[in-house]
Amino acid sequence: MAELEELQEGDIAEWYSDVIVKAQLADYSAVRGCVVIRPYAYSIWENMQRWLDDRLKATNHQNAYFPLFIPLSFIQKEKEHVEGFAPQLAVVTHGGGQELAEPLVVRPTSETIIYDTYRSWVQSYRDLPLLINQWCNVVRWELRTRPFLRSMEFLWQEGHTAHATPDEAVAEARLILDIYTHLIQDLLAIPVLPGRKSPRERFAGARDTYTVESLMRDGKALQMGTSHDLGQNFAQAFDVWFLDRDGVRRWPWSTSWAVTTRLLGALVLAHGDRKGLLLPPRLAPIQVVIVPIARSDEQRAQILAAAGGIAADLKVAGVRVQVDSREEVTPGFKFNDWELRGVPLRLELGPRDIQRHQVVAARRDTAEKAPLSLETLKASIPALLEEIQIGLFQRALRFRDEHTFAATTLADLEKLDEQSGFYLMNWCGGEECELRLADFKATIRCIPLDETLSTPTGRCAVCGGQPQHRVAVAKAY
């Protein structure tokens, strides 16, 4: 595998699927567009889930589960929603050998079935806010699929909340965006650009869509998570009412928000290199792998015993550690194997080390090797893992800064071919101007929430008119 930055677009695609398969993250399945998520990747997903689920519970959200099947008529109740999702629906027409009276769609997202239920849950302002989350799978009939980044079935969490005031709903959508920001920056070690979507890029049926966008190492942007201010659209469409404090009947204001297993793909594309995967320690299923090196059988027994002791100590210190005691492959093979699988830290333990009372620690991120004293491992290893975690984020942040440019005219976007990344561009807010970006295979990724970025500084780069914002433009996955 060559250095990622040197690869052409098609080769990146090949590198990506290579890493996915060789690092045992996913397997292609018998079904087009659907992958098998292997234990290694699922374990990473569980680590993300655990953190996010805890945060959601800490902010008073509760988990629930709604049906996989949704009556077709439900999807059709919200005008924009149906227009947005109709082309992507998988529809069940038969069951038990009979044609169904009404077809059932396999959920592409659950707003409709959930609001149909909320009608009976919400009567009074005392029932609000209603803060529900569900972990599940969804299906969207994609034409062009890629493992994790876009598959026909994927896993996610979808939050659906209802509030008594519009301000509360917006505050909720923003709170979640903030939680996503922490998840992605603190755990995945990937910097995000938080912002709002242009009307054109908004979720079907939303009043406003908030997004966190990141840059992959090939300079393309990836939408990492979204949080929608749905206004009263779904409440209205599904006839959800509450009697407010002042005796007036109102539709509640609602939000929905999601992150998906796409984040697993982001991990590969944001940190991977020519050796393969590189996992941030806080998410790595195996943070430390110990590779024993021995010449004779009795030496092996001694070294394996020592390795087992180190592993036990590290486990007590909260480190996820594994001893690679395979005898059928050489240490050199193991080095490459674990590097491909992205384990952040490797400890080599051989006869020399036993003698000197040390291990040799090899960092996946910098390829540096250094001896570590056995006495202080319980402190030095967690510290080193933390250093790697921070370093990965810093490196990704530097990469993003170096790939963020200004575009003052449309012609500046021609540079996208040479130098892909975020291009900050003044925009009048007109859809005609936005559509011109297609000439460069680019889209408006977001209007940054950070006003130092989004405050316009000149004229609209496309039409020369009065700009409304500066927006982040990029090629996207």
Place this chain on the structure above:
RNA sequence: CGGGGUGUAGCUCAGCUUGGUUAGAGCGCAGCGUUCGGGACGCUGAGGCCGAGCGUUCAAAUCGCUCCACCCCGACCA
């Protein structure tokens, strides 16, 4: 849904142009032995409806037609 490509051992592929013994290689897998600080080696062995169907022929992995699947590239999408 359009364009391109590929289907032969678990994987990567050769063989097909010019039809003809028992279909091959490397890797992987199993057993045994030697190895082990950056992808070790030797010996032995298991493993195939040549993507599916129909046709041409004395004879098809090989020629023709149809279908299917997957990958890559574009328009639509988390």
